[in-house]
Amino acid sequence: KNWRMYDYVVKELPKVLSDNFEQLNTSCASIFGHSMGGHGALTIYLKNTDKYKSVSAFAPIANPINCPWGQKAFSNYLGTTKSEWEEYDATFLVKKCNTVSTSILIDQGEDDKFLAEQLLAGNFEEACKSAGVPLTLRMQPGYDHSFFFIATFIDDHIAHHAQFLKSA
Numbered sequence: 109k110n111w112r113m114y115d116y117v118v119k120e121l122p123k124v125l126s127d128n129f130e131q132l133n134t135s136c137a138s139i140f141g142h143s144m145g146g147h148g149a150l151t152i153y154l155k156n157t158d159k160y161k162s163v164s165a166f167a168p169i170a171n172p173i174n175c176p177w178g179q180k181a182f183s184n185y186l187g188t189t190k191s192e193w194e195e196y197d198a199t200f201l202v203k204k205c206n207t208v209s210t211s212i213l214i215d216q217g218e219d220d221k222f223l224a225e226q227l228l229a230g231n232f233e234e235a236c237k238s239a240g241v242p243l244t245l246r247m248q249p250g251y252d253h254s255f256f257f258i259a260t261f262i263d264d265h266i267a268h269h270a271q272f273l274k275s276a
Contacts (some may be wrong), residue, residue, distance in 0.1 A: 138164075147170065150163060150202075151196060154201040157208060162213075164215075165213075165215075167222070175225060200235075
């Protein structure tokens with residue numbers, strides 16, 4: 109009941125940053141994350157395309173309504189009414205989003221043991237295609253869910269965000 113990560117990321121943290129670092133322009137921001145944090149980045153971006161210039165994710169749990177991890181978490185936090193879960197699932201949100209003009213970048217390790225049952229990147233990819241949302245989904249051979257995977261491709265994600273932040 110006291111865990112409000114969405115409010116912290118979208119409202120509180122930008123305010124703390126702007127209050128303490130006047131040189132920062134918090135209206136020109138991007139967001140990314142890994143695994144459940146990657147899903148959080150996707151949903152935050154899709155709900156706030158006016159606040160964030162770009163989004164990327166490493167191995168996000170892309171369709172939690174349809175995976176065991178997501179179903180357990182959503183039933184614990186949101187109750188058992190599955191139709192109410194859609195507002196918290198990136199795959200459902202992207203189907204309704206008509207304000208995405210910058211490409212979403214996702215890197216996914218092909219050897220990630222969670223890929224088939226938990227992460228469901230293909231579901232998100234299909235939703236993006238049907239909604240006309242640009243997506244770059246890169247399946248990386250030989251990589252799993254580890255921080256080594258993130259360290260290998262983080263420069264690409266920084267460059268992805270930089271191109272959209274420079275044009276803002």
